[in-house]
Amino acid sequence: MNEIDVLKSIADNLSERKSTAALNNYEVLCNNIKYVNSLLLWGSSSLLDIYNQLDVAYKNDSYVSDDFKDDSKGFYYFRTIIPRILLNDINIIKKFAYYSQPDDRVGITVETVGKLKKDFIDYNNLVTSTRQFIDSLVADAYQLVLLDAKEMNFQVLTSLYSFDRYATKSIRQALFNSAIQNSLTEFGNLEYNKRVRGQESSITKCDKKSFGEKVDFLFDSLNLSLDTDFKEEIKNLFAFSSEFTHIGYVSTFFTASDAPEVIFSDDISPYLPSTENFSELKYEILETATNFFVKTYLPSVMASLKKSLEPSVFGKFQNSISSIVSKITTDLKTRNNQYYFFIRQGLIGSQEVIDLTCMCGITNHWKPPHDLTNIYCKGCGSKFSLIEVEGDPGYIITSTGPARVIGSSAPDFNELSINEQNKLLRECNMAANNMSAKKISRNEKCPCGSGLKYKKCCGKK
Ligand SMILES: [Zn+2]
Numbered sequence: 393m394n395e396i397d398v399l400k401s402i403a404d405n406l407s408e409r410k411s412t413a414a415l416n417n418y419e420v421l422c423n424n425i426k427y428v429n430s431l432l433l434w435g436s437s438s439l440l441d442i443y444n445q446l447d448v449a450y451k452n453d454s455y456v457s458d459d460f461k462d463d464s465k466g467f468y469y470f471r472t473i474i475p476r477i478l479l480n481d482i483n484i485i486k487k488f489a490y491y492s493q494p495d496d497r498v499g500i501t502v503e504t505v506g507k508l509k510k511d512f513i514d515y516n517n518l519v520t521s522t523r524q525f526i527d528s529l530v531a532d533a534y535q536l537v538l539l540d541a542k543e544m545n546f547q548v549l550t551s552l553y554s555f556d557r558y559a560t561k562s563i564r565q566a567l568f569n570s571a572i573q574n575s576l577t578e579f580g581n582l583e584y585n586k587r588v589r590g591q592e593s594s595i596t597k598c599d600k601k602s603f604g605e606k607v608d609f610l611f612d613s614l615n616l617s618l619d620t621d622f623k624e625e626i627k628n629l630f631a632f633s634s635e636f637t638h639i640g641y642v643s644t645f646f647t648a649s650d651a652p653e654v655i656f657s658d659d660i661s662p663y664l665p666s667t668e669n670f671s672e673l674k675y676e677i678l679e680t681a682t683n684f685f686v687k688t689y690l691p692s693v694m695a696s697l698k699k700s701l702e703p704s705v706f707g708k709f710q711n712s713i714s715s716i717v718s719k720i721t722t723d724l725k726t727r728n729n730q731y732y733f734f735i736r737q738g739l740i741g742s743q744e745v746i747d748l749t750c751m752c753g754i755t756n757h758w759k760p761p762h763d764l765t766n767i768y769c770k771g772c773g774s775k776f777s778l779i780e781v782e783g784d785p786g787y788i789i790t791s792t793g794p795a796r797v798i799g800s801s802a803p804d805f806n807e808l809s810i811n812e813q814n815k816l817l818r819e820c821n822m823a824a825n826n827m828s829a830k831k832i833s834r835n836e837k838c839p840c841g842s843g844l845k846y847k848k849c850c851g852k853k
Pocket of ligand 1: 750751753754769770771772773774
């Protein structure tokens with residue numbers, strides 16, 4: 393190959409756009425986008441609560457650790473800077489959440505389906521706000537873990553220095569006091585090498601200059617090094633979003649086509665393949681961003697609080713942050729999950745519509761002929777596996793709770809009497825404790841913890 397062959401391949405590829413194919417289920421994507429988007433917004437409002445409490449705590453000398461009490465040390469000033477970083481990130485998360493909302497399909501008809509078309513501006517808004525999200529949160533998490541005066545100076549002065557070069561006089565006067573102006577002048581007089589090296593006499597330092605180096609550092613510091621796939625995912629998202637933000641040949645070509653599209657349709661409304669492709673990308677980005685928020689960002693906030701707060705005060709913040717992480721992690725896992733259902737033998741293949749109520753609360757009406765190859769929930773994209781059971785056993789005892797057999801004549805759990813509910817729960821408790829009923833003598837106390845004899849409780853014939 394010579395350079396002309398290569399240039400020709402580029403010219404051909406950037407002018408013959410292939411038709412976009414619908415690669416996923418649009419309804420499921422919209423539901424999952426709505427779910428994860430709300431989850432992330434909930435995370436940012438919970439972070440705002442943390443910010444408000446922290447802003448108060450840092451004003452009280454008795455709440456902070458000893459190093460942060462002395463204004464002759466750098467740590468002291470982080471009492472003002474840490475809340476400011478959180479507030480910055482809350483705003484960035486809110487902007488990202490704004491551009492990653494689900495499509496509004498209300499009132500869409502064949503005539504108005506064009507409203508759902510996604511073009512360069514939509515892609516650019518989504519991906520540029522993604523780039524800002526991942527870039528800012530990584531840079532800020534890096535500062536939160538380090539809490540180093542010279543590193544912080546470098547980040548802020550670099551940003552202000554660029555800003556200062558074009559800012560209008562009025563903006564500059566509103567933002568810069570004389571002290572920061574002096575710092576900027578000193579920073580401006582330094583050669584780049586002196587700014588980053590952080591020698592004894594220097595005012596700034598930058599140990600990890602690139603995005604990738606900062607990510608590696610964070611994963612090492614937070615003991616996440618084993619999660620190499622996730623680390624790569626973060627770096628890949630950064631590279632992908634940089635293409636859109638900077639050079640953009642591929643992104644403008646991919647997203648600025650005027651080619652007509654075929655119209656698809658589902659139970660809700662008509663839609664276009666480009667709409668679905670856009671949603672697929674949006675969901676993938678949302679999932680990565682939300683995972684980053686709980687796996688990397690919030691633990692970095694926690695690291696800065698551990699250093700700066702007195703242990704008993706830190707303990708309270710630690711509980712709050714841990715419960716945010718735990719809720720978001722658990723809720724995220726409910727999307728595209730795999731669930732098992734017990735079903736009465738003979739129901740599959742019959743003429744009945746089978747109602748499958750998913751963990752997400754959505755009931756899916758599975759119509760005959762029952763296609764076993766692709767059963768999933770329209771609410772959350774979870775796949776269903778069905779286990780057929782003979783006869784009419786009502787409930788199956790599992791270690792995670794009683795599971796009603798679909799198609800069974802037994803009433804729903806809520807409609808059972810309290811005694812029947814308790815009995816089922818005790819049996820499940822036994823299953824969870826892995827106790828074999830056969831080994832228990834009938835006159836012994838029942839191992840489910842009821843206090844009754846086994847023969848009068850779970851062993852009742
Ligand atoms: Zn579901």
